[in-house]
Amino acid sequence: MTAAVMDLVALATEPEGLLPARQQMALSLGWHIILACFGVAFPAMIFVMHLRGIRRDDPVALGLAQRWAKTSAVLFAIGAVSGTVLSFEMGLLWPGLMGTFGDVLGLPFAFEGLSFFVEAIFLGIYLYGWGRMPPRRHLLMVVPMALAGVVGTFCVISVNAWMNVPAGFRIVDGEVVDINPWRAMFNDLAVLQFLHMWIAAYMVVGFAAAGVYAAGMLRGRRDRHHRLGFVVPFVFATVAAVVQPFVGHLLGGNLGDRQPAKLAAFELAETTESPSPLRIGGIYVDGEVKGALDIPYLGSLIAQNSFTKPVRGLDTIPADEHPPINITHWAFQTMVGIGMLLMLGVLVFWFFRWRGRDLLEHQWFLRCCVAAGPLAVIALEAGWVATEVGRQPWIVYGILRTRDAVGDYSADLWWLLGSTAVVYTLLTVGAVVVLRSMTRRWRAGEAGEEDLPSPYGPHSRLVDAGEAGR
Amino acid sequence: MTLEVAVASALFVGVVAYAVFGGADFGSGFFDLTAGGARRGAEVRTLVDHSIGPVWEANHVWLIYVLVMWWTGFPESFAAAMTTLILPLLLALLGIVLRGASFAFRKYSATMGQARLFGVVFAASSVITPFFLGTVAGGIASGRVPAEGHGDLWTSWLNPTSLFGGAIAVGTCAFLAGTFLTADAQRAGRRRLADRLRVRSIAVGVVTGVVVFAALVPLQRDAPTLSEGLEGRAAVLIVASALAGAATLVLLFRRRYVAARVTAFGAVAAVITGWGVAQYPWMLVDEVTIAEAAGAPATLQALLITTGLAVVLVLPALVYLFRLTQSQEWSRH
Helix, strand or coil: CHHHHHHHHHHCCCCCCHHHHHHHHHHHHHHHHHHHHHHHHHHHHHHHHHHHHHHCCCHHHHHHHHHHHHHHHHHHHHHHHHHHHHHHHHHHHCHHHHHHHHHHHHHHHHHHHHHHHHHHHHHHHHHHHCCCCCHHHHHHCHHHHHHHHHHHHHHHHHHHHHHHCCCCCEEECCEEECCCHHHHHCCCCHHHHHHHHHHHHHHHHHHHHHHHHHHHHHCCCCCHHHHHHHHHHHHHHHHHHHHHHHHHHHHCCCHHHHCHHHHHHHHCCCCCECCCCEEEEEEEECCEEEEEEEECCHHHHHHHCCCCCCECCHHHCCHHHCCCHHHHHHHHHHHHHHHHHHHHHHHHHHHHHHCCCCHHHCHHHHHHHHHHHHHHHHHHHHHHHHHHHHHCCEEECCCEEHHHHCCCCCCCHHHHHHHHHHHHHHHHHHHHHHHHHHHHHHHHCCCCCCCCCCCCCHHHHHHHHCCCCC | CCHHHHHHHHHHHHHHHHHHHHHHHHHHHHHHHCCCCHHHHHHHHHHHHHHHCCCHHHHHHHHHHHHHHHHHHCHHHHHHHHHHCHHHHHHHHHHHHHHHHHHHHHHCCCCHHHHHHHHHHHHHHHHHHHHHHHHHHHHHHCCCCCCCCCCCCCCCCCCHHHHHHHHHHHHHHHHHHHHHHHHHHHHCCCHHHHHHHHHHHHHHHHHHHHHHHHHHHHHHHHCHHHHHHHHCCCHHHHHHHHHHHHHHHHHHHCCCHHHHHHHHHHHHHHHHHHHHHHHCCEEECCCEEHHHHCCCHHHHHHHHHHHHHHHHHHHHHHHHHHHHHHCHHHHCC
16 A cells, blocks of 8 residues: 555656546546446347347346336436546546547547447437337347447547557657558557457446346345346356456467566566566565565466566666556456456356256355455456556557646646546435435336336326326 | 538537537426426426437437547647636536436436435536536637637636627527427427426527627627628528527417427527638637648548448437437327
């Protein structure tokens, strides 16, 4: 912890507006990314559930799909506005990035805008289409929504990948020339980084949704509704959790050539060692690593796919190009650790299932399932911290430093961060309160009579009560 | 038409679309706010909820479209405007966040108390947000955003043009919403509600019209370049807007709500387009022209491809959504 504080103090000698701007971006991105996961992964789960409901004429599945749709109405709304916050912040906080490279990196954002359009349109149709459209056509409305979510993910991640491996331009005498926005969009890292995030979205939503029904089972609600509500997201989460470590490994493949400082920070390699150990835990103080658990060979093996090839040490990289090392290292290992744990967890479940034992009968397993959702979110956040903090001090790797991209603001920017924290806290509380009261009402309302009357007045409550059962 | 002007036009189409569609959603906050207590206002609020519920997120994307086209097509002017107008932009952003979130929260709140709280936040932020966006437009149109950015944090948006811009934005949003909601109420068979909304829409329309034309006077001194354009090249559009606005009032008065919606749409679209035409060829008035602000040609071409894709992929879907929401099945509450 003290080491993390020291990292921050070191940064405080930068322009006054830099640290608050970075924290502001971290807060708004970190908050939005959770909702973005729901935007990406939830439609596919809703589709499967809804399809099952229609195909097998299964009222339980249909009921679940409808509830998920309503949940997504709330989540997508706050996701849409928190995404807008990011659009504004790109320009407000980082004029040096957007002013100089806007026409290099902007194209994927334009495509993302299109996908967001498609997603929002079909979301509106799907949410309000219950009972107002032929069932099959209604179900089909989820498809463009789900596809647009995937395309949108690719586009946004492509920009982030570009920040790691800038492409599609040259710099001549300080001027950005030969701009090729397509090359920037389809940069070398875009596909792998997209896969990593796309799968992460399924982990987050799959484990979180399954966890909700696991919590219900823990309280003794062991009906079909809960089993089905658990299994569908859990299957999605399983596939994602098993694939993710491999995709992550591929993504990290040539990190040592691409961003040696980031890899050195991930691996806490203070010097170049051949073979490099895998260093678990530990902190980096004054050029030395303390308190780490070293496993020989494994560092080289994992990071470089070799028994001997070393991880380049931090001492070979100028100190002013070091990222905040401890934050990067711990965030990376948190992500990997949780990722492995989740993979193990799902494998254990399916193994026992294959051997004819159902772990859902066991309280301890259900408790793990409840914890898996928040754990997946922590892994997601840690992953973003690792890659973003690990790219520092660059905003465009090797080209533009973050401190040169930030707007010329004073320390007053901390006020913005403070206000944003307050607003986001209130939004979080609001969302939790509303979602909880929805589930409470759903539980209370038996036999399909679970839809809301118009909540705007006692009068209309009575008027609408008769029409509410749609 | 040069490449950069083509992209700037595509961008401005987004501004007009956001002003009209997004504006109508924001404007409904005015009617929500003034609907009265929980009992008396329930009918209006239910109508507002039903009218904008399926479409507000799609309409909101026009704003994202505008931002993205701007920063990709004309990056330096975007950075200049953002760093200068940071305060009204942040306030508008706060309004956007609170509006969207509390709208969704209100729909699913558990108690009257919750619904009231979220409802007030939704309605108030809906009314206020267009004001700040209007001041941003005024700051750009009156030449207060320097090319290199970081202009005056306060006078860039607290000036006559911006304040009139803000007032006009609030007024046009409410006017649009009024005509749309009146038509929706009638289609849903709620004649008494439609009558109530009709009177208010006419009042809002008269006030807004007066403000728009009153603004032309101070604009002559405060924003000479814009004013010259408004009285010259864009005069046709301003006159057209006045005629369409007047026609809307007459149509509302005669209870021809569907036609009134069309003319209201036309009036607002014309006045916004008038602003764009009047400030041509400036991107940031008196500072940077569209041609000077333009980014790399390859990127501008790519943006036009994106716009083409939007026309093919997004427009039909958007039309489908609007047609559904206007259909009989969807008008039942």
